[in-house]
Amino acid sequence: MIPEFSIIFAALTLGIVLAALLEKRFSYYIGVAATAIVLIMVLLIVAYEYILGANVMAQTYAYIPQFGVHVSFIATPISAVLLAMTAIVLFAAALSSGREETSKGAAVLMLLFGLAAIGLFSSSNLILFFIFWDVGVVATFFMISYMGSANRRSAALKFLVYSLGASAALLLGIILIYFGTPVHSFNIAYIISHGSLIPIGIQESIFVLLFVAFMIKMPIFPLHSWMADAYTESSTQGSMLISGVLSKFGAYGMLLLFLMMPIAAKYSTYILALAAISAFYAVLVAINQSDIKRLISYISMLDMSIILVGIASITVIGREGSIYGMLAHGLGIALLFLVAGSIEGMFGSRSIKFIRGVVEGSASTAYSFMLGIFSITGVPLTVGFIADLLIFIGAFSAFGLYGLIPLGAILLAGGLLYLVVSRSIVNGRNGTEAPYLPTAAQKAGYSVLLLFIFAFGMLPFILLKIIGS
Amino acid sequence: MLAPNSDLMLVYAAFAVLALFIASGLAAALHRRKNVAFLIGLPLLAIDTALFLSVFTGGSSTTLLGIFEMYPFSALFAALFMASGTLIYLISYRYSNDFTGFSALFGFMLLGVIGVAASTSLVTTVVGIELVALSTVFMIILDGKSRVEPAVKLFILGAIAISVLLFAVAMMFSYDPSLLLSGFTASGPAPGSYILTLAIILFIAGFSFEASLFPFNLWVPDVYQGAPTNITAMLAGMNKKVAFVAIMTTFFVLLSRYSATFSPIFELLAILTMFFGNIMAFVQKDVKRLFAYSSISQAGYILIGIAVADSFGIEASIVQIAAHMFMVIGAFSVVLWLESKGLRSIDDYSGLGYRSKFAGISLSIFMLSMAGVPPLLGFTGKLLLFSSAVDKGMLILAGLGILNSFMSIYYYGKVIGSMYSKKGVSVGSGKLFANGYIIAAVAVCLAVVVLFGLYPGPIIHAASAASLSLFGM
Structure with missing residues (x-):
């Protein structure tokens, strides 16, 4: 038996230390090597769970024994999927960053962020969950303020302020859960099985606190205004990780919240309404954007709202759909941001007005952008299709026809994005040469993400068997 | 034995x-x-x-x-x-x-x-x-x-x-x-x-x-x-x-018999002290003054455990006292050294992270720990404090404490952001090197803050023994 989790954490920690100590020219290779090891180990975990149908666990160490808090990691069916998504996005980000462009700080922060994400998705108790959550926030704050573009300081501060609100609500909620359970416990599995024993009044406060915390992170209207700045002002790799992985902190937490607190069922209709409003809001704002990264940011927000629809349906199939949706969103949005980074490099601008005829400059970039849009809007054979299908089956069985309203937002987004493709990607080159073409590293990044987008889209039974077990 | x-x-x-x-x-x-x-x-x-x-x-x-x-x-x-x-x-x-x-x-x-x-x-x-x-x-x-x-x-x-x-x-x-x-x-x-x-x-x-x-x-x-x-x-x-x-x-x-009399007073003082320290710290330009106000707010957190007035609360206060002791001594050691190089205000600290990695990293860690970011010792103390308040049913105290704790990240974040902004680097006069005394003191404080943050078991155990013996007096 291979100790997968120990190898993952050892690789990331070692990577951080080495990247910090060695010279800049090694940073890129350290990042790629560490994330490659993580990807291999995570795929091993997925394979193991597929074959044996059992959870992979890591050894337990005492952390705060007085509270029964242990350092222990577990790959439940939900976390196995998220671990796979994290590892793929992390590897793609490391691979695409390029030897010249990767600074020491960038490599350290990327690996630190990876450590936080892997730890969060596999933590077996809420204290570990909170610790990795905050490490992720700190890593992201530095990632934006250290590596971002012109307005990065204000974007980073805005992100920090929203995250602090989320963290505060989360911490209070976790403490309330601990004292609310009959046998005081932070253990997630225990809380899921005994959540109904928490008194109704406390459940309501916990639900409100944690819902707000996770809503900020996902983000859902009206607590989303940090998102566009943070996604837009980060470096390409930063945007990939923040939009692809950090938003899943919130979505994963939301999923756990609905599993832990039975009272959530009482509010599901309202949450559906909120998700629908959030989805339409995101699309309508996206129509108005002239900056390609901002446009993708709002498309990302739309997708997160659709994931919330699946979670709010409280049906097994809707939940499975939302888990699959997190995978689809992570891979698809990371690809779009990577492509947007290349396009920005080609044209020296993020403004859609100046982007014309990408396909003539770099065909691989143009087609990757289109395939990414296919996945995000749920075209069959891509991973996004499976997600949307399951989510809306779940929503229909829970809410009837009302559950299908958010589909309208996806249709609108599809129309908008195909318009962008036809105007900026395939047509309208007026003879100017692009000064810069995507590097081999960036193309390698595209291919890693595309490979998994189609692999999980064509072979959905692999992950669905794990999720269903 | x-x-x-x-x-x-x-x-x-x-x-x-x-x-x-x-x-x-x-x-x-x-x-x-x-x-x-x-x-x-x-x-x-x-x-x-x-x-x-x-x-x-x-x-x-x-x-x-x-x-x-x-x-x-x-x-x-x-x-x-x-x-x-x-x-x-x-x-x-x-x-x-x-x-x-x-x-x-x-x-x-x-x-x-x-x-x-x-x-x-x-x-x-x-x-x-x-x-x-x-x-x-x-x-x-x-x-x-x-x-x-x-x-x-x-x-x-x-x-x-x-x-x-x-x-x-x-x-x-x-x-x-x-x-x-x-x-x-x-x-x-x-x-x-x-x-x-x-x-x-x-x-x-x-x-x-x-x-x-x-x-x-x-x-x-x-x-x-x-x-x-x-x-x-x-x-x-x-x-x-x-x-x-x-x-x-x-x-x-x-006065242990009279805890019903003094506990509400301490609760009020804790809330006022936290807000006073944090709100005033927002507008400070001088690093020493900033840490002065931040240490006032830390006194407010410590007071939460005293307002809770049971052995769990005192245990939490002891952990927080120990944590803040090392954080603040470490931070002031760095400030002392930088002051001797003529750096006093937050603007002077602009680009400091590039001029001295030692100052940048150690100050960042101390400030993150003061703000209660895991997995550092400051987080352990605060987690215990807020838990003790919730356990005693003082939800408002715990909620305001958590609110304050996260408010404080804003001004620490401002200093950290300034240390890693690229604006002042070209103006700054180059690299700074610390002497052995400062490095030794800061290294000890960092070790305590990071190692006990990663593994807080022993320190919580010690605090709990001390707190029980106080109540057994």
Whole structure:
């Protein structure tokens, strides 16, 4: 038996230390090597769970024994999927960053962020969950303020302020859960099985606190205004990780919240309404954007709202759909941001007005952008299709026809994005040469993400068997 | 396991080493031998830390001369104060204008500190606090003429505090002339008596001066900024904590029966202190002032555990006291060194992370820990504090505490952002290199903050033993 989790954490920690100590020219290779090891180990975990149908666990160490808090990691069916998504996005980000462009700080922060994400998705108790959550926030704050573009300081501060609100609500909620359970416990599995024993009044406060915390992170209207700045002002790799992985902190937490607190069922209709409003809001704002990264940011927000629809349906199939949706969103949005980074490099601008005829400059970039849009809007054979299908089956069985309203937002987004493709990607080159073409590293990044987008889209039974077990 | 006899020997040895330190400090002051004082004093302090720590792990209770009682609570604090004293001594050697005078006074100050921690009667507590306050005033004056103003401020406020305290002690005298901490519970009046309530309020007011609780903390920023930075580190890391120890022994041994009276007062003070410190810190431009206000807000957090008023709350307060001790001494050590290079305001710190990796990384870690970001020791303390408040049903206190804790990340984040902004780099005059004393002190503080943050088991265990022994007194 291979100790997968120990190898993952050892690789990331070692990577951080080495990247910090060695010279800049090694940073890129350290990042790629560490994330490659993580990807291999995570795929091993997925394979193991597929074959044996059992959870992979890591050894337990005492952390705060007085509270029964242990350092222990577990790959439940939900976390196995998220671990796979994290590892793929992390590897793609490391691979695409390029030897010249990767600074020491960038490599350290990327690996630190990876450590936080892997730890969060596999933590077996809420204290570990909170610790990795905050490490992720700190890593992201530095990632934006250290590596971002012109307005990065204000974007980073805005992100920090929203995250602090989320963290505060989360911490209070976790403490309330601990004292609310009959046998005081932070253990997630225990809380899921005994959540109904928490008194109704406390459940309501916990639900409100944690819902707000996770809503900020996902983000859902009206607590989303940090998102566009943070996604837009980060470096390409930063945007990939923040939009692809950090938003899943919130979505994963939301999923756990609905599993832990039975009272959530009482509010599901309202949450559906909120998700629908959030989805339409995101699309309508996206129509108005002239900056390609901002446009993708709002498309990302739309997708997160659709994931919330699946979670709010409280049906097994809707939940499975939302888990699959997190995978689809992570891979698809990371690809779009990577492509947007290349396009920005080609044209020296993020403004859609100046982007014309990408396909003539770099065909691989143009087609990757289109395939990414296919996945995000749920075209069959891509991973996004499976997600949307399951989510809306779940929503229909829970809410009837009302559950299908958010589909309208996806249709609108599809129309908008195909318009962008036809105007900026395939047509309208007026003879100017692009000064810069995507590097081999960036193309390698595209291919890693595309490979998994189609692999999980064509072979959905692999992950669905794990999720269903 | 040590036999009881050897525990007694350890206590005697610990006090003997302290006496030796005082004697060597006095001798050095008379002969003006700076290097000798340092070379003898530093090992003595380090040895004494180890001795008090082994007294603590021995776990027994020993009475010394009838005025000191070494039990786990006092032994733990004695060890903590000795450890922080060692660090202060280390950073003062290079930066104190009159190190020999400082050594002599520092010995008396440590005696006062240990006296408060191991006190068995109100007299010992008051004398200990006065000893600490007076030594500090003279330490500030010794640094030079420019320091008279903060010294006088500290002196006058210390005088007011001590007179208020003595007034409270006088009221207690009418109930129990022995003034012993542990004898009072039986002979005191029923809760709700007016005289006793007044005495409680006076005690709180008197201690609030020293512990920098709102509204008795308006002196803090001026004195912290005006004093030499090594003394500022001592004020924040030791003097303030001494007042908290005095609050704990006074209220949870002497007045433990009246917790229903004083707990709401402390709750209110905790909330006001946290908000005052954090809100004022938002607008500061000077780094020393920023840390002064931040340490006021930390005093507010520590007070949460005291307002909770049970052994879990005190345990949490002890962890937070230990955490803040090392965080603030470490942070002020870096500030002290940077000040000697002419960097004072947050704007001066612009681009610092590129000029000195050491300063950038260590200050970032200390500030993140103060803000309560896991997995650092500051987070452990706060988690325990908020948990203890929720456990006792004080949801508003816990909620406001958490709100404050996250508000504070904003201004720490501003400093960190400034350290890593690229604006000042071209203007800045190049790389900065720290000397060995600063590096050693900061390394110890970093090790405590990071290692016990990653594995807080032992420190929580120690705090819980100390807290239980306090309630068993």
